Amino acid sequence: MNYTRQHQPILEVNSLHIEYPINSPGGFRRLTKPAVIDVSFKIFFGECFAIVGESGCGKSSIIEAILGFVRPKSGTILFEKQNLLNLSSKNLRKLRPKIQPVFQDYNQALNPRMRIGDILREALPNHLQDSQTDQLLASVGLSREILNYFPHQLSGGQKQRIVLARALSVKPALLLLDEPVTSQDLSVAVQIVELLISLREIKHLTFLLVSHNLSIVQLLADRVAVMKNGQFLEQQPLAQLLNNPRHIYTKNIIDQTITP
Amino acid sequence: MKIFPFKTVKNRSLFSGHVAIGLVFLFLLLGPILTLHDHTSQDLSDSLQAPSSSHWMGTDYYGRDVFSRLVYGGRITWTVAILSTFIAVLIGTVTGLFSAYWGGWFDLVVMRLVDVMLAFPRLFVVLLIIGLGASSINLLIWALALFSWMEIARIVRSEVMSKKNLAYVKSARALGFGTPRILFKHILPNILSPVIVSSVLLISTIILVESGLSFLGLGIQAPNASWGSILNDGKIDPLGTWWLSVPAGFLILTTVVGFNLIGDGLQKQFDPKKSL
Numbered sequence: 001m002n003y004t005r006q007h008q009p010i011l012e013v014n015s016l017h018i019e020y021p022i023n024s025p026g027g028f029r030r031l032t033k034p035a036v037i038d039v040s041f042k043i044f045f046g047e048c049f050a051i052v053g054e055s056g057c058g059k060s061s062i063i064e065a066i067l068g069f070v071r072p073k074s075g076t077i078l079f080e081k082q083n084l085l086n087l088s089s090k091n092l093r094k095l096r097p098k099i100q101p102v103f104q105d106y107n108q109a110l111n112p113r114m115r116i117g118d119i120l121r122e123a124l125p126n127h128l129q130d131s132q133t134d135q136l137l138a139s140v141g142l143s144r145e146i147l148n149y150f151p152h153q154l155s156g157g158q159k160q161r162i163v164l165a166r167a168l169s170v171k172p173a174l175l176l177l178d179e180p181v182t183s184q185d186l187s188v189a190v191q192i193v194e195l196l197i198s199l200r201e202i203k204h205l206t207f208l209l210v211s212h213n214l215s216i217v218q219l220l221a222d223r224v225a226v227m228k229n230g231q232f233l234e235q236q237p238l239a240q241l242l243n244n245p246r247h248i249y250t251k252n253i254i255d256q257t258i259t260p
Numbered sequence: 261m262k263i264f265p266f267k268t269v270k271n272r273s274l275f276s277g278h279v280a281i282g283l284v285f286l287f288l289l290l291g292p293i294l295t296l297h298d299h300t301s302q303d304l305s306d307s308l309q310a311p312s313s314s315h316w317m318g319t320d321y322y323g324r325d326v327f328s329r330l331v332y333g334g335r336i337t338w339t340v341a342i343l344s345t346f347i348a349v350l351i352g353t354v355t356g357l358f359s360a361y362w363g364g365w366f367d368l369v370v371m372r373l374v375d376v377m378l379a380f381p382r383l384f385v386v387l388l389i390i391g392l393g394a395s396s397i398n399l400l401i402w403a404l405a406l407f408s409w410m411e412i413a414r415i416v417r418s419e420v421m422s423k424k425n426l427a428y429v430k431s432a433r434a435l436g437f438g439t440p441r442i443l444f445k446h447i448l449p450n451i452l453s454p455v456i457v458s459s460v461l462l463i464s465t466i467i468l469v470e471s472g473l474s475f476l477g478l479g480i481q482a483p484n485a486s487w488g489s490i491l492n493d494g495k496i497d498p499l500g501t502w503w504l505s506v507p508a509g510f511l512i513l514t515t516v517v518g519f520n521l522i523g524d525g526l527q528k529q530f531d532p533k534k535s536l
């Protein structure tokens with residue numbers, strides 16, 4: 001990796017606020033509930049930045065906002081210096097392939113009516129489809145037979161690998177990993193984490209990892225933010241965070257995590 | 261107990277529905293080969309004859325052959341029902357898809373329109389439209405279609421709402437795909453089952469409405485026939501001229517029940533959690 005590039009942020013989130021409407025029984029006043037409060041962070045090229053915090057603290061909401069699925073109440077989200085929140089929908093669509101999500105629910109991540117081959121080919125230019133699908137499959141450690149299968153014929157681990165392969169098909173720079181292995185069996189989870197580590201190297205990817213599980217975060221993250229009730233409590237490089245947590249909440253999480 | 265003779269048939273409603281519709285379809289398909297009579301040619305000297313070897317199902321007031329009128333009338337009834345269902349499903353699916361996916365003011369306007377249109381009894385409105393315009397088969401088809409798309413739109417909308425936040429739809433958006441591709445490739449194929457079920461049920465509803473209109477003399481006009489109008493021809497003396505009322509009523513009933521059975525059967529077929 002180019003040294004100067006490494007010290008440029010690929011993603012910069014400033015004072016992000018996200019609210020959701022609440023359905024009130026009377027309903028003439030629009031009530032809202034804050035989900036993300038004044039969150040700021042930077043992710044540099046090539047690093048893995050992780051957000052750890054218990055379920056419901058607002059992690060996925062940040063990811064949804066970066067993907068443009070949730071409109072924040074205020075704040076800016078700069079991707080390679082462009083504010084995603086000000087882009088026209090046409091320009092946003094052009095930029096979208098650069099940021100690819102991987103969701104927790106691998107069972108709903110693939111269109112049940114499409115064969116794996118069609119899922120992988122869908123975003124590829126026609127003339128490259130055959131050579132590229134082979135490469136994509138190889139890069140996630142799967143063989144060609146799988147191309148004719150439907151998603152329900154795959155194991156959980158295979159599905160998540162296809163999700164990764166599909167994301168890689170559009171040559172992303174940033175992967176948003178929302179609890180990527182939380183629903184997997186432990187042995188499969190370890191394999192997927194190993195795959196993520198090697199893909200990050202080979203494809204020069206940057207990761208935003210979100211998880212409630214510090215033991216997964218430990219395996220991947222360079223820097224970690226601890227989130228609670230919509231707010232960041234602290235953010236530090238991983239080793240510093242583990243050795244020297246500034247917040248009692250962080251300390252509790254570390255104590256609860258069994259370290260081998 | 262062997263009430264149902266076909267042990268191998270798991271989905272009995274689907275099977276019986278197919279048999280009923282298949283038989284009526286064969287009747288409509290092969291009917292013209294079996295009859296030498298034209299369904300519109302009159303012969304007043306032959307008025308209201310009971311079934312005989314020359315007229316298998318007798319004649320009506322104008323001496324027209326009832327068998328051929330049942331065949332050609334049935335063809336008109338089926339064509340009207342299938343075409344208006346097709347139009348209604350098309351309108352309902354497209355409005356439902358965009359309503360749910362775009363949301364906002366479009367959704368609001370479309371759903372209020374659906375509410376308002378559902379508030380009117382369909383038969384009444386169709387009657388009004390036909391009463392105002394010159395009656396023609398095209399007008400009938402469009403009137404039936406324009407007052408039948410709302411249920412489909414509602415079903416499609418709620419199905420899309422349940423799918424549009426699933427991970428594969430979000431992933432498709434993240435890949436940069438446009439709205440038409442997401443709607444028609446990623447969402448529509450996954451909501452087809454309930455749309456197909458309600459379309460089949462809609463066919464039988466429309467057949468009932470059309471038969472009702474024709475029975476009242478407002479649907480298909482003479483010299484053309486439909487099952488409803490043949491039923492009407494026999495209404496002065498339903499028992500005396502049973503060959504006018506009974507076969508037409510039987511065909512309407514078989515078709516309506518048949519499509520309903522297919523609809524129910526498909527619903528069970530598509531939903532493996534329900535026992536058959």
Ligand SMILES: Nc1ncnc2c1ncn2[C@@H]1O[C@H](COP(=O)(O)OP(=O)(O)O)[C@@H](O)[C@H]1O
Pocket residue numbers: 020021034035053054055056057058059060061062
């Ligand atoms: N679409 C939504 N509508 C309303 N409330 C939501 C929605 N999505 C999330 N929330 C609420 O926002 C809070 C944060 O949720 P989320 O970002 O999913 O947290 P996490 O990913 O950390 O579990 C939760 O209280 C959740 O109930």
Ligand SMILES: [Mg+2]
Pocket residue numbers: 056059060061178
């Ligand atoms: Mg979450």
